[in-house]
Amino acid sequence: MRLGTSLAAGLAALAFAGAALAGAEKVGYPAGYQTKFRLYNVIDRPDRKIVRFMYMNPEAFEKAKAGEPAPHGMVLVMEDRKAKTDASGKAVTDAEGRIVATDEVANVFVMRKEAGWGAEYPPEKRNGEWEYAWFTPDGARKADARFDGCFSCHKARAERDFTFTFAVNLGELKK
Template sequence: MNRITLTVAMLCGAVVIGCAQTPSTPQATKYGDGELPIPPEYKSWPKFLSDVQRTDTKQVREIYINPIGNSAKMGEAFPNGTVSVMEIYKAREASDGTPLKGADGKLIKGELLKIGVMGKGAGWGETVNPPELRNGDWVYAMYLSDAKTKAPDDLATCRSCHLPLTDKDYVFRYDEYFQKRAN
């Protein structure tokens, strides 16, 4: 429990009435790796990128970004409160393991394997150890397809792969996103 939630809980204990809700917005709660939940409404968010072709890993990915993140301008870092959700689908394969392709030459989305999330908030990166693996204030989590059960991924691997992208706010396909976005 972080300090803000704790304070509210203490106030609620004293007051009781009018305390039905504790703060649950990303800004009010400080998350570390593995703690950031998948917001249930993420499919209604703006698309970050759609139908990302990963022939190397035989996957197709759908990436969403929340409206706070979508308000960033090209060249800027994403604001605190940004959350990005990435669905990872297995690409369909022929019986010999060759990836199947549609008439458009693209991989065909099969079953949903996992859902990854990254989000940033003031001071969230401070919990990261070792500090050399800090990605600014971003934290990471990976779930199975139910969006609730934690996937067995080592979250340090997320950090080390995204780490070199310091001038893109640790976000892969930063340029592609801003170039494809309508404005």
């Protein structure tokens, strides 16, 4: 078989696989993100007794440009870790007033952008080319997860490419 033919066959197979997957299933668990991805932001949420660690994949970070939408292939991970709590159940803070996180991961939220994704959604739902997924700490998909909330809440940040912490931090990260 000529190379051109096998490449075309491979692409056709990929397109077929893509068509068979819907929404969140297109977004896989980002195995190894804690060491392979770039930690770019940490947000304390005393209200929920969690600390949120934000990561992005380094390949896409290389391509990303401040002030522009995220490049295709961008994977953003928000890892919620449980806060250390005191005897009364309150989140413990350090000398700077930051919440002390434990290593215990509660949830892993992922958003990923690829060319053409989201085309099947009506405009009032679509978040550009982003899809969302939700995993438990062992990498399994969260049972009964619903994603309409992800789309509607992140849509409020449409002018920042549907992100809360990525676009606003990129300029600083790229310095």
